[in-house]
Amino acid sequence: MELLLDSIFNGIAIGSVLLVAALGLAIVFGLMGVINLAHGELMMLGAYTTYVTQLIFKLPILKPFYNWYVIISIFLAFIVSGVVGIILEKTIIRKLYGSPLETLLATWGVSLILQQFVRSVPLSYGSGLIISLLIGMVLPLFFPTKIKESIKFKYYKLASWSFATLIGILSAELISSLISKLGRASSRNVDVTAPAWMRGQIEILGNTFPKTRLMIIIITLISVIAIICFLNQSAWGIRIRAVTQNRQMCDCLGISTEKVDVITFGIGSGLAGVAGVAVSLLGSVGPNVGGNYIVGCFMVVVLGGVGNLLGTIFASFGIGIMTDLIGAGRLLNIWPNMPLSLSNTINFFATTSMARVMIFALIVIFLQFKPSGLFPQKGRMVES
């Protein structure tokens, strides 16, 4: 029993990372049918955002608030990855709706470019670019309706973009002069250090539990609840769900489907950014950080059943617990007197390497029996 509890704790710890990483993907894949292979790179941007935020909070003025930089970086990461996601949607994804395989290939290209981008461009300029994009996109929204409807709107837009560019350059300058580390390109991995109150462990039910993992679970829970509330309660939630099911009709009803697409993709991408914060607390931050998660994320989404958040939750914790059970060879402890051949097999897979093999193999086998995952969409509507 104690062993099992132990496994469940470990499994939840592992699964929460998978869940937070897969959440954004589940939305983009489930609601829009877009296979976003750049999801991992959007996570990477979130992780780098955490790093930059950390350095900025080390500046003398902000030093008193250093302990809270992680909280701030969650919001910033959401915005940064969200902005990049929106740009992606507006430039590339938009052309490819309805052909998921094409989105898969195009976003792979995007992921290559993003990876190389953070290797080659100093973080300060990257931040400046993001700031420009953000201002350029947001500013026109605040223009009075009169300007928005006038023919000269495009000139106003141009002006606001130039302004945004200027601000971007200035802030890049500012960052690189304040923090020289950010002013240079580096392919070296960097590291985020959690503030002291988030390090160490606490005791729950007689088990010790690392605080960072707990933090990740909290971030994940908040994200999940926020997303569920957003989708079910808000006006945009209704619009998003409606457009997912019948795009043309929604357009005819007066919903701007373009806006819905942008928002949906932006939120999915933003969640990737949040996942990036979580991941940065556990390991190092580098160009490949997201790539390590992407296939696992897809397995979670497919295993849970596409378009089903509940399934995503179950799948990630399920995979987490299985990883612990297999990887740590716990079955042997639970059932010590098993036949030799079986225990040999279990021992063979009781390494982290082989556990990964086993988990993926099990998922592939599981999908043999339930091809549409744990919680398939069902009912007569599927038939039509």
Next chain:
Amino acid sequence: MSKLIEIKSLNIFYGESHILRDIDLSVKAGEMVCVIGRNGVGKTTLLKSLIGLLKTKSGEINFLGENINRQMPHQRARKGIAYVPQGREIIPYLTVEENLMLGMESLPGGLSKNKKIDDFIYELFPILKEFLSRKGGDLSGGQQQQLSIARALLGEPKLLLLDEPTEGIQPNIILDIESAVTKIILEKGIGVLLVEQHLHFVRQADRYYAMQRGGIVASGDSSELSKEVISKFLSV
């Protein structure tokens, strides 16, 4: 009466094939106009091009005196055109209530600001009130049709485009729908452009246009809709 919508020599292509040719048509406020014709003559295409789902190749679509040729469907919807498509197209996984709320998206402020469903809908279609929390996809065909019309009406449109609202629907519900449509025209003074094969309904219209092979070949008052005209253009 002013013209609600006026179409002048409209031409529509599907890929390389010419679907609508030189269509001239108009609907006034408070008027029910019916388009008749066999399957595939382009009636649905006509409605789709009016709501903006198809691009206009040449010609003009004027709504309330403004050219809306280049506007997107959602922009046209917000101007006051509501579309009830063939096959209802309600949103299956949304509840009936949410489906109805979607109808109010074309009001100023959209559904973020309009959440209360007007009671007149329940007077027209009492069944909807019972099923508010049901999934739209679980309703029967006739109920879905009522939902679809109700949804369109909630946007307080000036022009209602109805595409074969009686197709494949039980006769008793057809009557409900017919009376509801006539009632709203009377009460709200909106214009209705109806594509219909069901003769009983067609006869309720004020005017008709008959289509053949992508063009309008006859038009006039519904009272003039003689047996010959019907057998010539409709094979019911």
Next chain:
Amino acid sequence: MNTKNIKINGRLKFIFWVLLIAFVVAAPSLLPVFRLNLLGRYLSLAIVALGVDLIWGFTGLLSLGQGIFFTLGGYCVAMYLQLNSSSEFPNNIPEFFALYGVKDLPFFWAPFKSLFFTLFAAWLIPALVAAILGFLVFRNRIKGVYFSILTQASLLVFFNFFNGQQKLINGTNGLKTDVTQLFGQMVGSELIQRYFFWITVFLVITAWFFSKWLIKGRFGNILIGIRDDEPRVRFTGYNPVLFKTIIFSIAGALAGISGALYTVQSGIVSPQFMTVPFSIEMVIWVAVGGRGTLLGAILGAVFINYAKSLVSEALPASWMFIQGGLFILVVTTLPQGILGWLYSESPRNLLQRFGFIRKIKTYPSLEINKNGES
């Protein structure tokens, strides 16, 4: 007008072929050894690209796991070569075993002592693995992106397995072939490499004709049918699972052959061939060259790889940008690929049947307008 176009097209094609053949024949004497070796390797990649084209371009199955079969083929020949040259090592087993304290040859190595067996195994084993994997997936009607994701997951299973099994197949390090012996010669020697080049050229052409033959007749039509409307195929009385399994396994066999040739020419096979990017790259070659056009697959594989090697020599960091950009460009603006796009310029062309050309859409019951002036 049209006929004229076709004639010009035909002449262009003829010139193209003459130039191509001339180049291939002259290559060994024109190119320095290193470049020739590269060309040989890239040509061998063209074979796996043909397989990808068969399953993706024609049958609509986007596999992101072709690396599995490619690598399996490579391991087969590498195992033979290692065994063939391990007589001087302790216990007469390949050198690396000693590192991990292995004294007895693992059982599955034994058959690879035979050249005859190896020549079959290099394509038969990948084909079998593909058939099993494919059957399991297709049987459950898993298709589209789910198929892609599953093949990618399978790729990871194999990658992790090969990477983690030092005692069986030398793990991450892989198996080297350059210093092994074949017919008394060192495999890495110029002489043997030259032979491999010719074998590769021969096999590419063979694979090409084989693929052409496959897709030309009714068999190919069924594949296209499966791609466009699988239920219809089923209701017509064909078993799509069988056809898909067959074509997937053929693509697996091609990948195996390709991997074997690639291995002997690059001197090593390692789990590195089973990383996710490499398998996606295979798809890119086909996408860029032109899916649904066999020649496009071959040219795409050769040219992109050559470009990669040239660009990365000059500007190592920029290749990722170029590759990523190429991807996005092809997918968003040239969905038929370069060759497909070139072909589509000619009005009546054969490739129309493969569906990468703008379809003429009609609306129900309206005939295409014969006097469609307006």
Next chain:
Amino acid sequence: MRISRRILAGLATASIATTLTSCGGGSKTSGSFDDSVTVGILHSLSGTMAISESTLVDTEIMAIEEINASGGITIDGKSYKIEYIIEDGASDWPTFAEKSKKLIDQDKVPVVFGGWTSASRKAMLPVYESKDAFLYYPIQYEAQECSNNIFYTGATPNQQSEPATEFMYKRSPAAGGDFFLVGSDYVFPRTSNTITKAQVKQLGGRVVGEDYLPLGNTEVAPIISKIKKALPSGGIIINTLNGDQNVAFFKQIQDAGITPSEGYYVMNYSIAEEEISTIGPEFLEGHYGAWNYMMSIDSPASKKFAANFKKRWGSDRVVADPQESAYNMVYLWKQAVEDAGTFDDNAVRDALIGQKFDAPQGPVEVMPNHHLSQTVRIGEINSEGGFTILEETDVVLPQAWNQKHPSSKGFACDWTDPSKGEKYRL
């Protein structure tokens, strides 16, 4: 227009690699040479390994520039300037083989300095053997290899892990404790741990567990739970994880209470100053490392090496053991060429053995088995991000074939004696 210049500068630094390659040979000195010789440098400039390997490129360039500044290579009174071609191995082992072929066949370089991972070396080895070319490889590795075509300037296990294991078992605060072995899943950790297991057994200790993390995977939770199960109250952890996996490992073991204050001591074989600064000393303080060179060595040669490097590449840069090895190998090649009086491979190979060099770590000498005799140091990681050197051995001779590993016990390598060669029984 200060701003735009800054941006340009930013973009320029953006691709150090780009600039380097397109420049071909970096010619800082305008001194007159009679001729030039082009050598090959082959490391990963892109992909996962670029992080580590680019520092080696920097060091090798610095060494070449130093040599050129002092007059280049002199053969028969004729002075040669060293030029270099940099190729990108792209963190992909087969690419290393491909690029080696290019350097040898196309560019016809007399020597290639390159490689980092064992897998990349294993991939290149057949190329150099089949073409009878010469590779200089600068990283500490698992040994069990002795090629006539490779010159290894990094430590063999008996020059790093063996003294370290002994230290941990006999003299560390956890002396006498149980061992747990953690590593990335590839050949170096696996082999190194096989040796460690044999050694611990000899010493009378116990290895209570080992686990390997697949490369690229950073989920270390299962390993941590294994460690806590196997070492409930502290012990010795031998860590051979690779690169960024270390970051995840140290962050998370600290969170899980696996710290020196709880009685857990980690001995690291792949964490040098560079890595400490990335991971953060707060996670590593109190753990150990074993190297031949540590930046904190208080000798003029060491200080000069570090100072020169900072001067050439930036004041915040650090030097570490792999860089020192890379530095040494360029100088040793120069000396061997000058001794041989020719760039010819075989002559240089003969001349190489017995070369001595006053390296930053102290004197080193090339042994007949193509490895270096070196000094081994055990250090404790301090809060400044460096090592506090606790122990320093005498010069240790390299064992290409490890004497504790069951498969190679009793074997050695000697290329000076034709009857002995790659592997002979002692």
Next chain:
Amino acid sequence: MKSDTENLLSLVDVTVNFEGFLALNNLNLKIKRGELRAIIGPNGAGKTTFLDVITGKVKPTKGQVIFKEISLIGRKEHKIARLGVGRKFQSPRVFENLSVQENLELSVSSPKSPLHLLKKNIIKDQLEEVFQLMKVVNLTKKNDIKAGALSHGQKQWLEIAMLLGQKPDLMLVDEPVAGLTDEETDLTADLLKSLAGKNTVLIIDHDMDFIRRLDCKVTVLNQGAVLFEGNMDTIQNNQKVIDVYLGRPD
């Protein structure tokens, strides 16, 4: 079993339950050999599910489907097709990227094994059959044109021709005249009528004129069960049918 020999197809108590929604509800139906049968019913009456059950696309929750004295339950679609059940879909489904002739070759080819198809040329008899079929549906001149370029009506006819090419014992035809002109509708009706006797044909459609022209036994489905069976005249006068489906005669 003996009594069943005259029935080519019989459905016994077939129920299909989609998560609580009864698409078919204890449906019982028998079709004789050589019979021409029309099926009508309001939307959602279960007509398409009924075809799905016969062709193996949907597995019934309970009940039996017997075809030529063989149970079809649990068989794969292609196996059922090979047993002799052919199906034409509601909206025409032909292989748009293949030519008319290639489409027909695929349906005519037999046996349907991969090895057989790899043989380069189609058997001569079968090729003649293809040309025969093209003549029947008036597509001879368009044999080289990709099916995707055909008009809607031509696609409908091509699909019917493909169905004929399969030489099924039972033809299931779903809305064959949707979107056809009057003339085409009449021709289709005649064609289908001519097939009866030799083949067993089951037609689903909305178009009452077309059904009347078929002049056959009509089954009315409602809410997943048979509401009424009879010829067109009796149906038109049946109060139940009028209530749920036909409405008041105009």
